[in-house]
Amino acid sequence: MxxxxxxxxxxxxxxxxxxxxxxxxxxxxxxxxxxxxxxxxxxxxxxxxxxxxxxxxxxxxxxxxxxxxxxxxxxxxxxxxxxxxxxxxxxxxxxxxxxxxxxxxxxxxxxxxxxxxxxxxxxxxxxxxxxxxxxxxxxxxxxxxxxxxxxxxxRLLPGVLGGATSALHESFEDSLLEHPHYTRPYEFRGMQVPEVLLSGNHGAIRDWRRAHAIINTQERRPDLLTEAVLSPDEKQGLPLGPCLMEE
Ligand SMILES: C[S@@+](CC[C@H](N)C(=O)[O-])C[C@H]1O[C@@H](n2cnc3c(N)ncnc32)[C@H](O)[C@@H]1O
Missing domain, CATH: 3.40.1280.10 (SPOUT methyltransferase, trefoil knot domain)
Structure with a gap:
């Protein structure tokens, strides 16, 4: 560039x-x-x-x-x-x-x-x-x-970020905000990292991240959801109700 x-x-x-x-x-x-x-x-x-x-x-x-x-x-x-x-x-x-x-x-x-x-x-x-x-x-x-x-x-140019896929799952990709992230320690001031992230089960981790990206978006930027592609199950499971997508 x-x-x-x-x-x-x-x-x-x-x-x-x-x-x-x-x-x-x-x-x-x-x-x-x-x-x-x-x-x-x-x-x-x-x-x-x-x-x-x-x-x-x-x-x-x-x-x-x-x-x-x-x-x-x-x-x-x-x-x-x-x-x-x-x-x-x-x-x-x-x-x-x-x-x-x-x-x-x-x-x-x-x-x-x-x-x-x-x-x-x-x-x-x-x-x-x-x-x-x-x-x-x-x-x-x-x-x-x-x-x-x-x-x-x-930072979107190939090779600019360290990992080749680092920019792929960020906020605004697919019109969703990103899911929450955690690093060590596992427990800090009584707050623990969600167990699924320690499970090593990549499918479960992917599903958790996707679900929390959708939750995050609906709570903070519901306007973005009108552009997001969600499955019927995901729409049904929206934490604040599917109606918010139309707002
Ligand atoms: C003080 S601003 C001028 C604002 C102008 N008098 C107006 O009311 O539209 C000086 C310069 O800062 C830049 N600038 C200020 N706010 C900006 C913004 N929100 N987005 C992009 N550029 C901005 C522009 O290049 C602009 O010419």
């Missing part, structure tokens, strides 16, 4: 992606991250990248010229095969399906990180972009959303 990030704050990206699993993914050439300082594309001698909004109001906006220049440079470096994403609270909400879609895209993902009050609207007018939101709240910049999306997509 290839990603180019256009930002005023390269260190935010570098430090977040330069540790642990994603650091190893880059060292193993599974993930290629290129970071571009937006200021380097400014057209005046002061390297100005922001200005006041027409019509007044507080805050500053990122100017269009450096962004167009940065995108043109990245496009030329990547032979035009790019998919441009602007993190924005006004975009489509990011989710696991989008992460899968990003991880399978053969094009280079280019993230343009907004800051201050955002980006001059002519960027979205003149460049083919997708706006993607992390959720209904406002962050100070697009760097953390870009890092979040890259992380969520990159």
């Amino acid at each position: 290839r990603c180019d990030v256009i930002t005023l704050f390269p260190e935010l990206i570098r430090s977040a992606l330069g540790e642990s699993i994603l650091k190893r993914a880059q060292a193993n050439a599974l993930l290629d991250i290129q970071i571009h300082q937006l200021r380097d594309f400014a057209v005046d001698k002061h390297h100005t990248t922001d200005d006041v909004p027409y019509g007044g109001g507080g805050g500053m906006l990122l100017k269009p010229e450096p962004i167009f220049a940065a995108v043109e440079k990245v496009k030329s470096l990547r032979d035009g095969a790019v998919r441009i994403i602007i993190p924005s609270p006004q975009g489509k909400i990011f989710n696991q399906k989008m992460a899968e879609n990003f991880s399978q895209d053969k094009r280079t993902l280019v993230f343009i990180c907004g800051h201050y009050e955002g980006i001059d609207a002519r960027v979205a007018q003149g460049i083919e972009i997708e706006e993607v939101s992390l959720g209904d709240y406002i962050l100070t910049g697009g760097e953390l959303p870009a890092v979040t999306m890259i992380d969520a997509a990159a």
Whole structure:
């Protein structure tokens, strides 16, 4: 997976992606991250990248010229095969399906990180972009959303996580949240690990995990169940009643 990030704050990206699993993914050439300082594309001698909004109001906006220049440079470096994403609270909400879609895209993902009050609207007018939101709240910049999306997509790439199947049974796969997990000790402050997990009976463990994934989902995120594929028995056995699936 290839990603180019256009930002005023390269260190935010570098430090977040330069540790642990994603650091190893880059060292193993599974993930290629290129970071571009937006200021380097400014057209005046002061390297100005922001200005006041027409019509007044507080805050500053990122100017269009450096962004167009940065995108043109990245496009030329990547032979035009790019998919441009602007993190924005006004975009489509990011989710696991989008992460899968990003991880399978053969094009280079280019993230343009907004800051201050955002980006001059002519960027979205003149460049083919997708706006993607992390959720209904406002962050100070697009760097953390870009890092979040890259992380969520990159860990789905074959070979990035330690075990080949590590990402297969996680929350949101099959529209279910994950089942609870336990590690040693067997007993802690009077709380014991469910016996079935110690039984060595793989079929029983699989059934327990599936049942508890369904219970977890119905209790915490019943909205997901409308998309989940459940057997008639599983629907019948829903702890809060099958009717909740329709809500
Ligand atoms: C302070 S925000 C600008 C918010 C903008 N004035 C508005 O009300 O829509 C600055 C930048 O942070 C990023 N950002 C903030 N919240 C975000 C969110 N929920 N999802 C994705 N990006 C976000 C965007 O890149 C945005 O341009």
